Amino acid sequence: MDMMISEINCYENKNKPGQLVDRLLSSYCEFEHICRVDKLNMVNKGVLIEIVEELRKLLFPGFFDNNKLRSEYARFLVGEKLEYVQYHLKKQIAKALDNVKGDYETREDVIRKADEITYQFLETLPKIREYIATDVTAAYNGDPAAFSTDEIVFCYPGMLAISVYRIAHELYKLGVPMIPRIMTEYAHSVTGIDIHPGAEIDKYFFIDHGTGVVIGETTIIGKNAKIYQGVTLGALSTRKGQQLKGTKRHPTLGDNVTIYSGTSVLGGETVIGDGVTIGGNAFIVSSVSKGTKVSVKNPELEFIGPEDSQ
Numbered sequence: 001m002d003m004m005i006s007e008i009n010c011y012e013n014k015n016k017p018g019q020l021v022d023r024l025l026s027s028y029c030e031f032e033h034i035c036r037v038d039k040l041n042m043v044n045k046g047v048l049i050e051i052v053e054e055l056r057k058l059l060f061p062g063f064f065d066n067n068k069l070r071s072e073y074a075r076f077l078v079g080e081k082l083e084y085v086q087y088h089l090k091k092q093i094a095k096a097l098d099n100v101k102g103d104y105e106t107r108e109d110v111i112r113k114a115d116e117i118t119y120q121f122l123e124t125l126p127k128i129r130e131y132i133a134t135d136v137t138a139a140y141n142g143d144p145a146a147f148s149t150d151e152i153v154f155c156y157p158g159m160l161a162i163s164v165y166r167i168a169h170e171l172y173k174l175g176v177p178m179i180p181r182i183m184t185e186y187a188h189s190v191t192g193i194d195i196h197p198g199a200e201i202d203k204y205f206f207i208d209h210g211t212g213v214v215i216g217e218t219t220i221i222g223k224n225a226k227i228y229q230g231v232t233l234g235a236l237s238t239r240k241g242q243q244l245k246g247t248k249r250h251p252t253l254g255d256n257v258t259i260y261s262g263t264s265v266l267g268g269e270t271v272i273g274d275g276v277t278i279g280g281n282a283f284i285v286s287s288v289s290k291g292t293k294v295s296v297k298n299p300e301l302e303f304i305g306p307e308d309s310q
Helices: 002-030 045-059 071-098 107-123 125-142 149-155 157-173 179-191
Strands: 206-208 226-228 232-234 264-266
Touching (some): 045 179, 071 107, 107 157, 125 157, 157 179
């Protein structure tokens, strides 16, 4: 009798994987919005991260290469990297475009558009380098702890996040779906700095320390802005969700604005004027006139000694 029960249990256990497969397949039909069966692969995230790293080698020549970059071979090496980026980025853009419903009639249309976008993007690389050069200068001039501009490039998380943002922003402006966000979220995962590729950020931008910084999609930032860790440039409310798509939800910062750690500046109608300095831990939901210094009034501190706590 015991032998028979054991055999039945063994049979039931062997069928459990099959039952699990059936349950998973059933859930694929039930929750179709998180299932891509019989659909083209959206994009390859790993390849996109490799593209980002190759682009950073082009933007910072000699910094992230495995070997010394010799001037006599620079033309060949740069050409080789450009060829790699062009080939792989075009394929990923084509995949992303293929998933945009109804925009393209044939596969040939998709390939043609991907090729056009890729070339237009590569044409922006000198401009991206120009902007990044000002960001490095701003970081060095703004941080007395910086030993050199090399240290900024190699070590500062803000520099990594900003450089990836500047790459993604150009792709975003060209209407590329998904890929710009994957790139900035890669930088976010590495640095803790979340910059949406749709934000508009002018030259000489410096994020000091950086962890916990959030910059929303419709944020506009002027020249020579400096923000510290934990700063949020966000939306005042997102309860309406998709109904807010395409609206100005995030603040505008003028030139020469400084925002210290832990401060939140919220709202699409909130404008921070030129030369404004906002102290730490402030909560700003209305506009601030140019040249203003904003600070949170110090809370009253209470000190309790060992003898008082008994």
